[in-house]
Amino acid sequence: MSSSNDHHPITSKYMWLAGLLKQQIEAEIWQPREAIPSERQLEVKYKVSRPTIRQAIDYLERSGLVYREHGRGTFVSPQKLQKGMQELTSFSEDLIRRGIKPGQIIRSISRVVPTENILRRLEMEPGTTVLQIERIRLGDNTPIGLQTSFVVLEEGQEITKEDLEKSGSLYAILQEKFNIIPTEADETLEVTLATPEEAILLHIKTDAPLLLNERLTYNQNRKPVEFVKILYRGDRYRYITRLSR
């Protein structure tokens, strides 16, 4: 099971075509709002049938790289570089994207029986254990957040401190070690004030305002994967997301 391609594994002809077109769009062969070749033209050029062409363009449209106008053509979306911002991201992917160097201090990592509330949210049987990970998140080497994760793992599936220190990204480990792929998440954000303990860890004053981010993550089949609580320093973090309908 070799990789050889990260974003668009060539598993099918339409994915190969989509990757090819994506490359050209990113190389700015066409300007934003400029039309790409019509489906009939692509059909001739790449010698594939129109259904396949349309499948490839469907994919690009869903990814937000192009938009279609009936009777006019298919056009390159403006806003280069912002691609994928709507994607479900991990903390480290998120910071890298903004040009900030991510870092972390792992405070603890152990199997625990979570509170009833968390157990219910993770849709688990009473008495089951989850992996709890407590981390201090750094941005350019200064603390910006306190994170506590509760990860649903079978008996025998374990993640070590070394795994986390090497990769930095929990999502990358889940995918590589256990083939668990987070695909959807419900998030809430609200304002809270720092407790004395939190204040010390984040190098701020007690009662300083914090951004509390709670996230429940699901895999492909809507099974809960992880519940996370992150307390961000109000003065050093801004949450960014993209919505669509």
Added chain:
Amino acid sequence: MSSSNDHHPITSKYMWLAGLLKQQIEAEIWQPREAIPSERQLEVKYKVSRPTIRQAIDYLERSGLVYREHGRGTFVSPQKLQKGMQELTSFSEDLIRRGIKPGQIIRSISRVVPTENILRRLEMEPGTTVLQIERIRLGDNTPIGLQTSFVVLEEGQEITKEDLEKSGSLYAILQEKFNIIPTEADETLEVTLATPEEAILLHIKTDAPLLLNERLTYNQNRKPVEFVKILYRGDRYRYITRLSR
């Protein structure tokens, strides 16, 4: 082929099928995680070709109503009622969904020349005017947010105080009066502290923590439609969203 369906106008056979399946799913004909009939079975039952069946199921899958497993079948997603939470919503749609009665006090509505910063974000020519709307947002009749909207409107396109008071939703007015449909938005959330003026309007103390939500909304073709700033009372509002990749 009667209507009886509001969200999915019957414009095509696959949409008709999708609506039909959606009704059955919502009527809980099949339990969550239970398989719906296979594509070949549906082909016979509804007398449509498999590509059409697949188009309908593609739509349902994107909507999050079902998920597919290669070699096993297509299954009903759990979590009824949460459908559409990932959608781009207006403030009022948002509150209704949570069972809170939305309300508003319109403080001002007028054409203004916005600041350079906002002009740039809305991708407009210098000197152009936008419609500025200042509102106090209410939840169950108490203030929970201060909202300032900057809406891109052509000369002649106007929205009156009466329009807003009647409908309550800016998005509904944009769609009905001018056929402008917001489809995507970039949002940021951060913590700020209340200025004396903001404190008075929101019935809180100066320097109380607030949740600042900025949103830039785009239409189908990625043209900016609206820039909004909303200051929420930290003690009365929790932001909810859904992410997916």
Added chain:
DNA sequence: TAATAGAACTGGTATTAACCAGTACTAACA
């Protein structure tokens, strides 16, 4: 000259037909 009909493009929908690729169960085999 201005309005209009139509041709020639664009993407959208639908059908037919094969075959590939996972999954799960069963019957034959060692």
Added chain:
DNA sequence: TGTTAGTACTGGTTAATACCAGTTCTATTA
């Protein structure tokens, strides 16, 4: 008895073909 190979399901991919439905421009017409 336990393993294995087969088979009959599932969804996934690709093709060839036809026609529908918007958009744009041009050449004809009044």
